[in-house]
Amino acid sequence: MELSISLLLIGAFLPLWAALYWVLPYLTAYRHLKNIPGPFVAKFSNIWLALGARQGQKFAWVDYAHRKYGKVVRVGYNHVSIATPEGLATVYAHGNGFLKDHFYEAFVSGVPGVFNVRDRREHTRKRKIIAHAFSPAAVQDFEPHMAANLRRWVGQLDKIASHPTESGFAKMNMMPWCTFLAFDIIGDLAFGAPFGMVERGRDECPAEVAGKGITYVSGAETLNRRGEVSSTLGLLLPIRPYAKLLPDPFFHKGLQSVQNLHGIAVVAVEKRLDATEKGTLGEKQRHDILGMLCRAKDWDGKPMPQDELISEALTQLIAGSDTVSNTACAVIYWILDGERRNPGKIISRLQAELDAAIPADADIAEHFQVKNLRFLRQCIDEGMRLHSTSAIGLPRIVTDKLGVSYQDQHFPQGTVLSVPSFTIHHDAEVWGDDVEVFNPDRWLNLTPRQKIGFNPFSYGPRACVGQNVAHMELALIIATAFHRYDFILYQHKLMSSEGFSKKPDECWVGIKRRQQDGQKI
The missing domain is CATH 1.20.5 (Single alpha-helices involved in coiled-coils or other helix-helix interfaces)
Incomplete structure (x- = not known):
């Protein structure tokens, strides 16, 4: 009863x-x-957007909403998405005073880093410390570390290519090998040593795990799960403290990945600091990101404490591995797809440019050889546009007491606004009727709206601080790959899933060493 x-x-x-x-x-x-249109459920809660994040397809759900409802869409109870190039200046420009949304709190493990810190003054302090490590001059000092890992990478690809099928090409999934390379490079730059993924050909990193001590975990899988669960819980912050109790294993495994990823950074930073203290690095002053962070001082002349070093190194691991690996793989796919649709129009032109700049007997490209190659840059930019690794709208809170206006709509203080990069990059009104086609020559005559709308590294004061490193890595990886190898594409569509960034699920290609004058390059 x-x-x-x-x-x-x-x-x-x-x-x-x-x-x-x-x-x-x-x-x-x-x-x-x-009066702002959008999915019915989104008018009352963030559940609609969180379900898209739970499926790893938030970018696609938001893109669908814009195609159905228009350029300005309500995607959450207090969240409006603006899908126009002009919206970027409204939401992300210098001087507007907007704050990162509470969404970013779900990405904090340990203390906040430059990526997820919300306080403007604290972000300015952190960015001042970090920015000098990513200046063009500093980035040039990173090339020896990139080159060493790139040589190990082509050594492994050579072995794969040496076992061809009847077609003359060896079959491989390019996605994991792009991941191994990007992880090893950022490990070398951010922690002082590569993780050894390329050498082992496996996705594993040493990490400090509660109750287990130091053990090996899957680095890329850990990073993907962390991005997926944090992107979902960032939209459902009230349930975050209880998420591990939910019956869906997505949350329990994801939260464990958050801890594991932090554990990877803890082990790597402690190993580097210990080596520095003991003088066993083999160099008086190693030119890498962590070394610069260790030597940097804040406004008061104080060095970074170790917990902050770990958070900033973790930020570099996430940003430097995830974005570069996803983008490199996607650019390779889109170059090959462009060649498939227009035989003889893409790869022969790219390889002619590379062959004129890189000696035939060079195993890898050097940055001075490729940094100013025009068609190479066009191919990379077009691949970044089509794939949009940073695909989601990064949410910002309107802080001005008077609010902000966009066109005829006024948004008062406290409203959350975002601009979805994927949707802008795939807008036919901006890019033309061939918006879904790989056309590197569109970059020869960009319109003002296209220049504003190309947004692979975000925009304004919170734009990616490491974009100089990313451009350098991508130029070296793509140039080396297409100078040394011939490829064919085995899959008809590049499927992707999204955590914080958008990752190709797989990319199956055929690979073989190129021939020049009867000799292998």
Whole structure:
């Protein structure tokens, strides 16, 4: 009897609770957004957007909403997505004073890093310390570390290419090998030594795991799960403290990955600091990111404490491995897809440019040889546009007491705004009717809207601080790959899933060493 009464009370209370929690704010606090179109559920909560994140397809869900409802769409109870190049200046420009949304709190492990810190003054302090490590002059000092890992990479690709099928090409999935290379390079730059993924041909990194001590975990898989769960919980922050209790294993495994990823950074930083203290690095002053962070001082002349070093090194690991690996793989795919659709129009032109700049007997490209190659840069930019590794709209909170206006819509203080890069990069009104086609020559005559709308590294004061490193890595990887090898493409579509960044699921290609004057390059 008592149980029946309790169930009746719960049944009566739940609709009331739902009305108070979701409907009342819709009718009161957020009524200024009621005329903005969007999915019905999104008018009351972030659940619609969180479901897209849970499926690894938030970028696609938002893109669908814009195609259905227009350029300005309500994607959450207090969140509006603006899918125009002009929206970038409104939401991300210098001087607007917007804050990163609370969404970023779900990405913090340890202390906040430059990526997820929300306080503007603290971000300015961190960026001042970090920025000098990514200046063009500093980046040039990173090339020897990149080159050593790139040579190990081509050594492994040579072995794969030496076992061809009847077609003359060896079959391989390029995605994991791009991941191994990007992880090893950023490990070398951010922690002082590569993780050894290329050499082992496996996705594994040493990490400090609670209850297990130092053990090996899957670096890329850990990073992917961390991105997926953090992107989902960032939209559902009230349930974050209880997420590990949810029956969906997605949350438990994802939260464990957050801990494992932090553990990777802990082990790598402690190993580097220990080697520095003991003088066993073999160099008086190693030119890499962690070395610069260790030597840097803040406004008060104080060095970074170790917990902050770990967070910043972790930021570099995430940004430097995930974005470069995803983008490199996607650029290779789109170059090959462009060649498949226009035989003789893409690869022969790219290889002619590379052959004129890189000696035939060179095993890898050097940056001075390729940094100014025009067609190479066009191919990379077009691949970044089509894939859009940073695909989601990065949410910002309007902080001005007077609010902000976009076209005829006014957004008061507290509104969350974002601009989805994937949707802008695939907008036919901006890029033309061939928007879904790999056309590197579109970069020869960009319109003003195209220049504004190309947004692979975000925009404004919170734009990616490491984009100089990313451009350098991508130029070296793509140039080396297409100078040394011939490829054919085995798959008809590049499928992707999204955590914080968008990652190709796989990229199956055929590979063989190139021939020049009867000799292998």
